Structure formats: structure tokens, C-alpha cells
Amino acid sequence: MGMKPSEIVIELDNVEKYFGQQKVLDGVSLQVRAGTTTVIVGASGQGKSVILKHMLGLMRPDAGRVVVFGQDLAQSNTNQLRDIRSHFGVLFQNVALFDSMSVYDNVALPLRERTHKNEADIRVNVEEKLALMGLEDHGEKFPAQLSGGMQKRVGLARALVLNPKVVFFDEPTTGLDVSKSNEIYRLFFETQVRLNYTAVIVSHDVPKIFKLSDSVALMAEGKLQGCMSPEAFQLSDNPLIRSFVLETMGPIYSSETEEALLYETL
Numbered sequence: 516m517g518m519k520p521s522e523i524v525i526e527l528d529n530v531e532k533y534f535g536q537q538k539v540l541d542g543v544s545l546q547v548r549a550g551t552t553t554v555i556v557g558a559s560g561q562g563k564s565v566i567l568k569h570m571l572g573l574m575r576p577d578a579g580r581v582v583v584f585g586q587d588l589a590q591s592n593t594n595q596l597r598d599i600r601s602h603f604g605v606l607f608q609n610v611a612l613f614d615s616m617s618v619y620d621n622v623a624l625p626l627r628e629r630t631h632k633n634e635a636d637i638r639v640n641v642e643e644k645l646a647l648m649g650l651e652d653h654g655e656k657f658p659a660q661l662s663g664g665m666q667k668r669v670g671l672a673r674a675l676v677l678n679p680k681v682v683f684f685d686e687p688t689t690g691l692d693v694s695k696s697n698e699i700y701r702l703f704f705e706t707q708v709r710l711n712y713t714a715v716i717v718s719h720d721v722p723k724i725f726k727l728s729d730s731v732a733l734m735a736e737g738k739l740q741g742c743m744s745p746e747a748f749q750l751s752d753n754p755l756i757r758s759f760v761l762e763t764m765g766p767i768y769s770s771e772t773e774e775a776l777l778y779e780t781l
């Protein structure tokens with residue numbers, strides 16, 4: 516994909532966050548540019564989900580600023596926040612589909628709740644997203660009747676149904692086997708090319724997620740380390756990044772055969 520010099524969609528400026536005595540974010544700074552994919556990696560409990568919640572306006576920083584579409588979230592009122600969020604699509608770790616609703620109704624929900632579209636328009640939009648996800652024959656089913664991978668695809672369809680400008684994924688492939696998570700990333704990549712959204716992804720799926728990313732950052736010691744291209748990230752001499760890269764990828768990644776295989780599976 517490569518870095519495009521596009522406008523900044525999200526900016527974290529020296530964000531600090533405490534929970535009691537625990538300082539989880541210790542000066543987190545990040546710029547996310549339009550149309551790019553930013554991947555945040557890091558060990559459990561380092562604050563990756565907390566960063567996403569700040570971007571979504573669900574948590575407020577104790578210091579620093581969170582700026583989305585040029586607007587400081589701390590200065591925004593309820594209506595402005597709602598307007599900003601209407602451009603977001605979110606897929607969290609536990610998909611949280613509504614068990615008592617059909618697949619179709621789950622995907623239609625954001626349109627019914629947040630737009631004034633009539634049912635005919637809703638149908639066109641929902642069917643388009645179901646088809647994108649290969650779920651066109653499953654609209655009448657209920658979540659319990661689907662495989663784990665299909666449930667994730669329903670979650671992805673719902674996250675995209677408002678044609679969001681920014682999509683947030685927190686561990687979108689948790690609980691899926693390798694081929695099912697590759698499938699999710701392939702669908703994700705295809706829909707991003709088509710819908711051209713900006714993406715922020717928290718993921719443990721290194722290195723395959725790197726193939727989709729423009730910028731990779733490691734959350735460690737309360738700060739985002741890196742924020743650089745995946746190539747630069749893998750060669751970084753930051754000791755925290757180096758040990759992460761060695762731990763998660765090992766020394767084999769430079770092998771060309773390995774790379775070719777990765778390209779194939781995506």
C-alpha cells in the first residue's frame with residue numbers, strides 16, 4: 516500500500532491515563548492518516564484497548580489531547596461526539612452480536628438506529644455488505660447457527676454497514692484458526708480497497724497483519740514505540756521493538772520463501 520501523504524484523521528498528543536495508582540498511558544502520541552492502516556501490537560495488559568477507547572471517545576485522558584477529524588474530543592459536546600462516531604465502524608474482540616436477532620437484523624441495526632433510511636434502502640445496503648462477506652445465503656440465520664468465522668464476518672459486515680471513514684478492530688480474529696483469520700484479513704483488505712476507509716487495528720497476528728499495514732507501533736512501557744513502516748519496524752534497533760520482533764517472528768522472517776508463502780495466504 517505504501518505511505519500516502521494524506522490528511523491526519525486521528526491524533527493522540529502526549530496522552531496520559533491513570534487507573535488509580537496505575538499509569539497505563541505515559542505520553543502516547545500517534546498520528547493516523549486518511550486511507551492508511553495502523554497496527555498496534557504489544558503484550559497483554561499494555562494499554563492497547565485503552566488507546567482505542569480514547570480514540571472512540573469512550574475514555575478521557577488525564578493529560579494530553581485526542582483529536583479526531585481536527586476536533587479535540589475533550590472540547591466536543593454530546594452532539595458533536597455523536598456526529599464524529601457516526602463515521603466510525605467498530606469490531607471488538609467479542610463480536611457481541613445480538614443472539615435473538617437474525618444475521619440480517621444484526622447488520623441492519625446501525626442503519627435503523629442511526630439513520631432515517633427506509634427499509635428498502637436498508638435492504639440494498641445490508642445485502643451489499645452480506646455479499647461482500649460471502650454471507651448472502653445466511654441472512655435469515657441466528658448467530659448461534661453460525662461458525663466462529665461466520666460470526667466474525669457478520670461483525671465485520673455490521674462494522675462497515677454505515678460506510679465508515681474510520682474502522683477500529685480490536686483483535687478481530689481472536690478464537691479463529693489460521694485459515695479463518697487469513698480469510699478475515701483478506702476480506703478486510705478487499706473491502707478497504709473498495710470502501711477506502713482508515714483503519715486502526717490491535718492485533719496479535721504478526722507478521723501476517725504487517726502485509727496490510729502502513730504503520731506499525733508497539734505499545735510498551737506506557738508508550739507507543741515505533742509508528743513506522745512494517746519493514747522499518749522489523750529492522751528497528753529500539754531494544755523493546757527488537758525483542759518483540761524476535762519473540763513473535765523469530766529470525767526466519769527475512770527468508771524469501773517465507774515471505775512468498777505469506778503473500779500467498781493473504
Ligand SMILES: Nc1ncnc2c1ncn2[C@@H]1O[C@H](COP(=O)(O)OP(=O)(O)OP(=O)(O)O)[C@@H](O)[C@H]1O
Pocket residue numbers: 534539557558559560561562563564565566
Ligand atoms: N476501566 C478500567 N478500570 C481499571 N483498569 C483498567 C480499565 N481498563 C483497563 N484497565 C487496566 O489498564 C491496563 C491496560 O488494559 P488494556 O485492556 O488496554 O490492555 P491490552 O493491551 O488491550 O491487553 P490485551 O492484549 O490482553 O487485550 C490493564 O492493566 C487493565 O487492567
Ligand SMILES: [Mg+2]
Pocket residue numbers: 563564565685
Ligand atoms: Mg485489549
